Amino acid sequence: MKRLLIAALLAGTVFSGTAPASAADVSQYIPLPTYRVGAYASSGELWWAGERDYFRYINEVEGGVEGVKLDYEEFETEWSPDRTVEVYERVKAGKNGSPLAFFFTHGTPATYALLEKAAADRIPLIDPAGGKTETVDGTVFPYAFPLLFSYYSQASTGINYIASKVGGHDKLKGLKIATVYHDSAYGRASQPAVEVLAGKYGFENIQIPVADPGNEQSPQWRQIREQKPDWIFLRTWGVSTVVALKTAQRFGFPADRIIGDVWAGSESDTIPAGAAAVGYSALAPYPGGTGFEIHKRLKAEILDKGKSDLRDPKLFGAVNYNIGLVNAALAVEALRTGYKHFGARPLNGEEGRWAFEHLTIDDKRLEEIGFKGLLQPIRITPHDHEGGGAARIQSWDGEKWVLQTDWIKADHELLNPLIKAGAEAYAKEHGITPRTPETETN
């Protein structure tokens, strides 16, 4: 009997091997290194809800991307880069017949850790509004995609917004602009851009670091009180944003003169700060709110049908939820671009790179997918892996974020030489010969 069973199992194995599912029947595997527990869980929980809800919508309502279903799987990392590297090693070969078309790093430190590995494995690293700024240059970094909004663009957009508030760029001359930053690679990333901008526009550039975790900032804000800056660019993260806003209030610095960057501008930053956050503004490549077409579709098809990953439906449309939506949409549209070119089947890393490097989402497409106003028009090329470089500005009214502006673009003419120089230095240091995309065939 035992032998019979083994024979039957073997026969089953052989049989299943002789009749493989067609490539189109295989889902595209998308691993998601996530952090639902740990220090950053409050952001992560909403972020992954946004990503999962959108992927579920694509699978269940639209029947997949060009007919290819998405097979997404979470791995808990607690935002630890070493665990993200472990996840990468585990999934890089793909799963269930699907190769890996790209890898969401979900964090700048993880992107730094994987930069060389992923380039060697030919797997694109996707880190919208994060990553290493120089990787915008796709000729040196073909497998890194800091989509949407690099750290240099964040600095430039912030300065452009301040210019609009003071009556023009010529009025920036003589102003004091202090950057209060989380003392980490992330926090320091915008410094070269601010320095160049200060040189061009003639404002005084004051840089004030806050050591992690930043739960006591009196010395920093005492320094600010002494130096009397006109504006503050807040590049903090997590608890250091809440404490910054509260300490600013104590030292009498007005919240409406503080501009937060993308990672200092969610409800997790403003709600605990209470009254101290009223009037505070932040760069919003991912605006908050539910007034966008995609939210209507998701509400009807996912939330109202009890299929959402959100624990608390009141957080539908929170900034972190919308980050998940936008990032998922970028992945879906890139895959769609790839499927149209290579055929509707799971893509591998090199095909994934081609797909991202040919991703264009114009206003018409934004209307079609319901992201108009929530996502900026984007055009990625082999030379430009950012593709956007703009943000809206939103202000906290005590209960919700209120959008103040349309998309404000960064000064790319000024930033591109800086990015190019950084990429060239990296290429020289690592012995990389920059590619010439124009000569490539695909």
Next chain:
Amino acid sequence: MSMFVETLIGGLLAGTMYSLVAIGFVLIYKASGVFNYAQGSLLLFAALTFVTLTDQGVPAFGAVALTIALLVATAIAIEKLLLRPLTNRSPMTLFMATLGLSYVVEGAAQGIMGSQVRALNLGIDDLPIFLGDIMISQFDLIAAGVALALVVVLSLLFNRTRIGIQLRGVADDTRAALSLGIDINRIWQIVWTVAGLVGLVAGLLWGARQGVQFSLSLVVLKALPVLIIGGFTSIAGAIVGGLIVGAGESLAETYVGPFLGGGITSWFAYALALVFLFIRPAGLFGERQIERV
């Protein structure tokens, strides 16, 4: 000069907030010789429970009472399920057990009550008070008052009550205390409850400052240098250690930080603690361990 005085006073007041966290460690270490790695998790658990209850419409007084009840139940559960089976094991084994406990408490707290950041308003505005040119935080001043009151209450508990004398007896010589009929299991339950209550006070004050969220459990990182400087077995040491760390890092950030690129508070307290380790390994108020070899 006023800048120096303001920085010093601000640092001293901030230091009392660190002391509040350190006291929780001291209580358990004094009574059982265990370095309780889970103190930060207990602090998070207590503050999160309070905020969850008030979010559900429970009045603040009721929320405090229910949180205390839950902390008592937790202390009993920890003693029965974790400490009792490990009686007479090495301090390292017990330390590792508290390490595991911290993950369980953190995970359970976030799993049951959610991981979203919650605002906590204790009705104490973080507004400035001016004494001439010197600005003092009203919030920090009240927090310092609370820390002082807590020290007085704990001193009375340890020195003037029967339970306190038993606690000190167990801390001095566990076997002798056992031979005198002191119920060591009950003592452990009491001390873990008191540590939980201290965690609740610290959690509420820190939570009001930075929101109730996971990072509350990380404030213990500030308590470690405080304990090294003040000593692991002295509540007065925790207070003095907190004042030294608070004032030291505040003055260093202001006057030394600019020459080192700033942002030095994350390591300065540890560097200071290292100096104390060389000079006085048991800390300023700690008991020197003398062992016969």
